[in-house]
Amino acid sequence: MAATRRLKRVASSQPGFLHFKSFSDSTESVSSRRKRVNKNKKKNWNKHIDVNDVDEFLEDIRHQERTTGGLLSEKSDDTLFFVDVGQPEKPESKAAESEEGKKRKGKTSQPLRIDLILQHDSLIPPPKDVLAYQQPNAKKLRRIAQKAEQLARKGVVPRRQKRLLNMRPVDRVAKKAMTEANNNPDREFYDIWGQKSKDSADPWYLQQTGKKPVKRPEKMNDKPSVIPAVEVIAPGGSYNPDFFSHQALLQEAHEVEVKKQKEEDKVERQLAVNKEDTATKETILREEVQGLVEEDNEDDEKANEEEEDVAVGGIALSQKKTERQRKKEKTEKMKEQQRASDKRQTDLQQQLFQLRSIKASLKQQDQKTQSRQTQRKAKQEAQKSQPRRLGRLKFQPQDLEIQLSDELAGSLRQLKPEGSVLKDRFKSMQKRNLIEPRERAKFKRRHKLKYVEKRAFREIT
Numbered sequence: 001m002a003a004t005r006r007l008k009r010v011a012s013s014q015p016g017f018l019h020f021k022s023f024s025d026s027t028e029s030v031s032s033r034r035k036r037v038n039k040n041k042k043k044n045w046n047k048h049i050d051v052n053d054v055d056e057f058l059e060d061i062r063h064q065e066r067t068t069g070g071l072l073s074e075k076s077d078d079t080l081f082f083v084d085v086g087q088p089e090k091p092e093s094k095a096a097e098s099e100e101g102k103k104r105k106g107k108t109s110q111p112l113r114i115d116l117i118l119q120h121d122s123l124i125p126p127p128k129d130v131l132a133y134q135q136p137n138a139k140k141l142r143r144i145a146q147k148a149e150q151l152a153r154k155g156v157v158p159r160r161q162k163r164l165l166n167m168r169p170v171d172r173v174a175k176k177a178m179t180e181a182n183n184n185p186d187r188e189f190y191d192i193w194g195q196k197s198k199d200s201a202d203p204w205y206l207q208q209t210g211k212k213p214v215k216r217p218e219k220m221n222d223k224p225s226v227i228p229a230v231e232v233i234a235p236g237g238s239y240n241p242d243f244f245s246h247q248a249l250l251q252e253a254h255e256v257e258v259k260k261q262k263e264e265d266k267v268e269r270q271l272a273v274n275k276e277d278t279a280t281k282e283t284i285l286r287e288e289v290q291g292l293v294e295e296d297n298e299d300d301e302k303a304n305e306e307e308e309d310v311a312v313g314g315i316a317l318s319q320k321k322t323e324r325q326r327k328k329e330k331t332e333k334m335k336e337q338q339r340a341s342d343k344r345q346t347d348l349q350q351q352l353f354q355l356r357s358i359k360a361s362l363k364q365q366d367q368k369t370q371s372r373q374t375q376r377k378a379k380q381e382a383q384k385s386q387p388r389r390l391g392r393l394k395f396q397p398q399d400l401e402i403q404l405s406d407e408l409a410g411s412l413r414q415l416k417p418e419g420s421v422l423k424d425r426f427k428s429m430q431k432r433n434l435i436e437p438r439e440r441a442k443f444k445r446r447h448k449l450k451y452v453e454k455r456a457f458r459e460i461t
Contacts, residue, residue: 069123224433226384231428237402239415246405253400391436398427 037048064071072080135141151158157165206212235241236249351358387395401419409415429435 065124066122225387225431227432229428229432233401239409239412241408246408249400249402250404253402256400387431387437388433390433391438393437393439395430395437397431398424 037044039045039049061071068075148158203212234245234249234252236245236247238245241249389395403409403418407416430437
């Protein structure tokens with residue numbers, strides 16, 4: 001960069017250098033008397049030295065580079081001058097041309113002023129971005145590419161490519177499918193706006209490249225519950241219901257309340273205190289005196305005697321068996337094994353005569369298994385309509401929204417709203433196994449409240 005500037009400065013110092021601007025200010029500054037300043041000191045270099053001529057010179061060079069793309073002294077004569085031969089003659093219009101063939105010539109469209117302002121007017125080419133040409137591991141990648149070219153010239157297949165070729169199943173019998181022509185009238189109709197894509201490529205290629213969609217499991221299509229999102233209330237819940245339907249709904253609500261009452265009574269019964277188990281003065285006195293009165297030691301003496309007898313029996317030495325006794329035990333053992341094998345053999349022979357009863361028992365067993373399977377399936381189908389245990393808490397059904405006979409309204413205008421839509425939707429989601437049953441978090445204060453009596457209140461009291 002510095003070398004090019006030096007060359008331009010040398011070129012501009014030549015007598016043939018052309019200036020774009022007139023330096024009238026510089027001549028006046030030269031003619032004026034300069035101030036005598038000591039130039040040996042560094043602090044006076046930039047303070048008392050006039051560099052306007054250098055700045056003007058450099059600005060002139062930059063102006064020439066912007067407008068002409070370089071110095072005028074270095075330009076050739078062909079680029080600076082041209083021969084004026086006058087305006088070119090217009091070709092004569094032919095009279096034979098028809099009026100329909102003639103094109104109307106209007107004014108040439110000129111760019112707007114705002115577009116001209118925004119255009120790039122400099123002829124200097126933009127600097128080369130070195131960072132744009134840099135690549136990470138360029139030397140290593142270049143070396144790998146050169147090695148691959150050398151192997152390709154020799155006809156050697158790389159190990160990685162060889163493994164890929166071996167992985168792909170080769171179907172030599174199958175022939176290449178011929179692509180149908182576009183003008184074939186019997187070809188299959190293809191809807192470009194359809195949802196399903198036509199997989200014309202090799203299935204192995206689609207699987208390896210990851211373009212083949214994953215098969216969706218059938219279990220994901222099943223709903224968590226068969227219960228509808230919005231359950232319609234019974235006819236007795238209307239604002240003006242029939243007498244019998246309203247009584248049926250009242251009976252259902254009554255059974256729910258009776259069931260709750262039975263559960264509460266059961267808990268109270270289990271937690272109730274038995275009056276017979278309560279402590280009296282006699283029982284308290286007996287507990288306090290226990291251990292102070294001496295009791296008979298007859299039981300202890302009997303227990304000690306039994307322990308002594310056991311100890312004496314254990315000390316008795318076992319006598320050594322003779323050879324005759326050992327042989328007798330061996331023969332008895334062999335006879336017992338022979339008897340057991342004979343019994344198994346006879347049982348197997350007897351089973352041949354029991355084929356009819358065995359078949360009947362197997363048939364009865366199959367019927368039992370089938371009935372159990374049907375019961376299990378029926379139980380599973382029944383459980384689909386019941387909420388499952390998803391969390392720590394058990395699902396509690398919502399209370400029936402019902403009005404008593406004296407609370408019924410004759411019209412919608414007199415009807416009083418009951419329940420909450422938000423709570424109803426929340427319970428419905430719990431019942432359909434979409435969310436687990438929850439309860440409101442209990443706020444537990446970390447520090448106890450401290451009550452302080454203020455001075456103003458103390459003065460009043």
